[in-house]
Amino acid sequence: MAYDPPLSGVRILDLSTGPMTAVGRLLADLGAEVTPVDLRGVTGQATIGPHVDAVPLGTAIDRHGMRSVAVDPTTAGGRRRWTKMLADADILIESTRPGSAAEAALDVHRIHADHPACVILSLSDFGRDTDFSGWQATTPVLHALTSELSRSGIPGREPLVPPGDRLPYQVAAAQAAVMVLSVYLDRLRTGAGDLIDFSILDGAMAALDPPFGTAGTASVGVPISAQRRDWNAERQRYPIVACKDGHVRICLLAKRQWRGMFEWMGSPIEFADPRFDSLRERFASPTLLAAIERFCADKTRAELEVAGQRHGVPTAAVLTLDEALATEQVRERGFLRDAELAPGVAAPVPVGVTEIDGVRASALNAPVDRPARTVSAPVLSGRPRRDEGLPLEGLRVLDLGVIVVGSDTGRLFGDLGADVVKIENSAYPDGLRGNLKYMTQGFAAGHRNKRSIGIDLRSRRGRALAHRLVAQSDVVLTNFKPGVAETLGMDHATLRTVNPGIVVVDSSAFGPTGPWAKRLGYGPLVRAAAGFTAAWVYPGEPDTFCDTVTVYPDHVCARIGTLAALAVLLRRERTGTGGSVSVAQSEVMLSHLGADIAADVLQRRGHQRCDRPQHDAPWGLFPAAGADAWVAVTVRDDADWAALCATIERPDLHTDPELADSAGRDRHRARIDGAVRAWTTTRCPKEAMERLQAAGVPAGAVLHAADVPEWGYYVQRRAFREELHPHGAEPFTMENAQIHAERVADPPLGQAPLLGEQTRQIAAELLGLSDPQIDELLAAGVLEIIQP
Template identity: 70%
Template sequence: MGSSYDPPLAGIRILDLSSGPMTAVGRLLADLGAHVTAVELAGVTGNVEVGPRFGPVALATAINRLGVAPLGIDASTPAGRQRWDGLVDAADILIEDTRPGSAAERLLGVDEIRAAHPGLIVLSLSDFGRDNDFSGWQSTTPVLHALTSELSRSGMPGREPLVPPGEQLPYHVAAAQAAVAVLSVLLDRLRTGAGDRIDFAIVEGAMQALDPPFGTMGTASAGVPVAQQNRNWAAERLRYPITACRDGYIRICLLAKRQWHGMFEWMGRPEEFADPRFEGLRERLTSASLWSAIGAFCADKTRADLEQNGQKHGVPTAAVLSMTEALTAEQVTARGFFGHAEFSPGLVAPVPRGVVEVDGQRAYAVTAPVHAERGPTSAPILAQRRRTDQGLPLEGLRVLDLGVIVVGADTGRLFGDLGADVIKIENAAFPDGMRPGRNLMNASFAGGHRNKRAIGIDLRSAEGRTLAHRLVEEADVVLTNFKPGVAAGLAMDHDTLMSVNPGIVVVDSSAFGPTGPWAQRLGYGPLVRAAAGFTKQWVYPSDPDEFCDTVTVYPDHVSARIGVVAALSLLVRRERTGQGGAASIAQSEVMLSHLAAEIAGEALARDGHERSDAAAYDAPWGLFRADGEDAWLAVTVRDDDDWRALCGVLERPDLAGDPELATKAGRDRYRTRIDQAVSEWTCRRSPADGMILLQAAGVPAGAVMQAADLPQWEYYAQRRAFREELHPHGKEPYVLENAQLHSERIADPPLGQAPLLGEQTVEIATTLLGLDDAAVAGLLERGVLQTAPEARRV
């Protein structure tokens, strides 16, 4: 790391009392330069560990604690209390995960801490939040997947839903959402002095950041909202098809006409597919004869040949790699994404070296600094901006959004939901691929681009670039997610824009990162999953060649949140230095970071180290049939207390009293017997009834919900998670996400509706660019500016 590198969050002091998978929040912030102290506070902090363990080392937590200073305190002693009070006095942020209503929560006394330190930001993590009737419920990875609706879209029809790979995947994506919340509140505190308490529910964060059922959807959905997508195996396999080849499998993407034209040429222009109807996306996705021909074309070729020639013809392709192949791929090696960490003497394993590049350097906390200068305590730049106390922490910021498809939509939308003035810049000749048409609107675009204004500018022209640069002069952030090099060609890259506005923050996101041999590859989420080893793992153990990751749009939504975290961090640094900065995110690296513990564990096992942990959960764990068509219930038992509680709910004292089942090892040995007992109970009840009974007893359980069920579930209703919005260009109301964070001071998102292409062009040109009517008319006539035509409802 270069000596000139200035970590964005340098001097920000964080006390982290969390344990278990949500320690990923502290890791994200530490990588960006915050001084994070992992405090073990007697009577308060827990000891939740999941995932691979080698000797005393729990890998997931150990990885999250790299670069984090450990500290144990017993606040019941005078000396310990004095030390704890001193740490809180100096802290900017406190992260805690006490269970709502527990003795630990009372002992910590967050309300008293907030009263004594009104400028402190407290991030309170819990499974279901603290302000609702479900605050005592508990979650695990399968339960989170069930209650976010992810499981309803994963797996083969007729079989149990398939839990996606990654023991802690829902927690990792929720951690990114939590980091967005913390940093947006921190940025606002710098100009107001007011702290806050954020009531963060992990289930909600996982729902919003993994594969949101009412969020933006991928192009291959062919206009079918996520909320209407179920496990239709035949349709799923045609969205991003995987085809067998000589040495494995290849995934091919033919979403755009130009991609189909490339495939047509590559195949030798077969006459049977020359019909113009194949230029239609739906025709291509549903043509069994076409994909049969593509399969025959690929059968005798290697993955490497198909990747090379696919890219040459402009056809996005990616080999389906194993995790080992993915980790040794030339792109991962060239970018130096993995380094090695020693967790204990002789216990050395590969770990990710940060998921954000800042100013061309990897943002990665190698060691915790012993001394750190204080971070900014005020906001000399943002203090000059208008603020109306509407509870929107990013009010006064201006964001220029050049982003496209899902990552682009979500990154800008999060800024808009939190109060920023977001201006979407688009060219009618190259519209956002997620738009249903220039004068059309659908649920996906409405959800992904709400709270934005739109201006149409032709950035290919010198006049258009001049106008865009005038907007940059008064902007704070520019967002892009083009293929590397495209933004520079449009003069909208950081190197160009910093000469226009030295304080500008530019964030770019791409499939594989801005450097390396794969930088220029066309990459959509499913291609990234294939190349990162994720697709290969998203299978039933009994059917390793039936890949089940097609419908999800992961990692797009979580990558967007990492982009927002990077931008907010650079805005915090700007208040300290007056200078902007650049951040880059590789979506493939975000994904690999979510498997960090598994990757390290496999490497250690190959080196001869033995795991010392048992399975993540006792028997039973997994999905059980419930009463109803395709009805399922996720049930997990973590320990002896859960086992006794389960036996009580099942009314099976014979199981509770059986000495062979008294230990975790015994329950695992007799899993078939236990699973049968649970199944006999669940199949007589609806998923919702079974979930309620088990959760009331303290057993983590979750009904496998369809996306359309979520807005009606009382939990999400109490958390104001969704809202209906009647868009002026929509036929019927759309269901959209609502609250992005819950706190003492932050309001729900504004009601700004997604714009048509160039809908506010004239308004922005006259008010922000200062052009008169005649100048605007001339620019419109020459096509430098573009505005929305008459809209049609769809």
């Protein structure tokens, strides 16, 4: 069967410039017809590097394969053309700066009134509905204000900005794409579009490393919101140990993994005490890590990977980016392909970040002939609707996902109105749960707005019940260990025989094919194998690995999986059939480095990089008054430089001819940093931030997680809410508003369930079972309810 790109026929006008052109790239790779528009008086000229042979590679990759048009709405012909383009569009994306002449000229509110069926995605750094709408962001500023930097780096030193010059924008782009596509899917059945006020800061906070989101098992039950930079803890969580030819990262979280490590080391008597079966005891040991380091010192990375897998100890070599790209896994999966980005400039670019029906979802793979445009939603239009202002009302999702990426994918569907049913069993509980009889903050955050049914999928009767649920559902979510879905009969090949319209999403570490397909995938090990861990270090200090506390890329991978599932649901409206979605977490990460990969290859091929320095000065983190207090200060151009000099009352710097341009400021970066440091150290981070932002200089206080919900910006954006869970020890702070739009409500207030809490309800409602039948299945262990 020929590949059918799921968003074929969807027409998108893209007026965005700068780093958020990544939204259009994601939608184009799923098949949408994205047309970049140069609208006179509205669109800017911001491009994204690195620059090679004067080609802005980030922009060139995002716009590759798209046909741009220029429109002058100041002429009568231009106005007619623009009006017709808007009438034909399904989605409009724009990124004018709030309060600017461009924003006024575009007037999205008038467009929304004149074209009510169009879905408008209005992008800005801080949203358009708060007192902060005029503030400006850069990558360090976004990392600071999401609280990511409070967990990155060595205590006592400046926080460490993660690799990837566009990283917060790219994860925010995934969030934005999910939101716009969910609203568009709803528009197909209601006929009504909407105007989405999307804040890049909101998207970065939610999709990179959310302070009140789910946390992995390496957190040892400590929520992200309570974590700070802790070098010793970093070395204990997924420890990185030196070996003969570099470093490896190992996972010793589970009891079985520790037992495998103990046997692998030759069963040393020093660690034979059963107390070492406890994760907390292993963390507390003053000698265990040193013993592991001695054991690994004379072995190569390859030897340790093979032996670790043999003993059931997940082990990954810490690879550089070049090493990661050279692996057989990346080559066999065809993640990169050369594309002409400009005349005479061909470079490898990512071939999409998902697979749809086994084919890499990319504009590079799109067939020449496209199907007709989808203009209605015959499947969803027949579903009952509660009219609660949630775009995914009427959908049913079966959630078999676990830990972070699994929980967050289903939670997104639930927050947007779908009926999400989590299938689980106490024999193999979700590692995010911890104790089955009470609720943790992480589980509550990832599994709100879901119901839970306990089913033993290992039994024939349990699988039959699950298949009956599949027959009544739209989406199945999985991120099992390799081979488990097939064993349980919950893979797409099996489920499409049960329900031809089902959409099955599978998320794995390295993808379903290639020599690493069967590798266990824990986020930190995937980062190590994809080159991220080796890059997440202080400059010139290659052993200062600082990526352990972060949960990246789990949350953004959840967005990518949700986005692809929505796209296939949209395709189902014109074909009647579902499909499969596969997400490789390693490839999502590598896609975030796509422009850097292209630049490195082009330079090796003899092309000239021409954007040095990469950043103006100052650009980085500066100490402020207070303990572990920091502020990000960034200058982008001469205007920012003038505003900075005025704010810190250093006119001598502004008039110094040596500092008149970015090249000069780069040569004197240490001197400039010293002047900024002298100013920031006498002020608290928020005062420094507010004064600089008032002058137009992008700046951000490094917020700790506990600071985030109370900061005025997040309060005004309704970003968080407090929940008192009946099985929780204390109130939980939870994320709140997902979409800021006139027709979309905040997420429902459904609380995360205990295991099997709604087993009886679901068995009766969806499976049609009587009380005696349910009692018999409970007694047989086919169904399950955990009593608190």
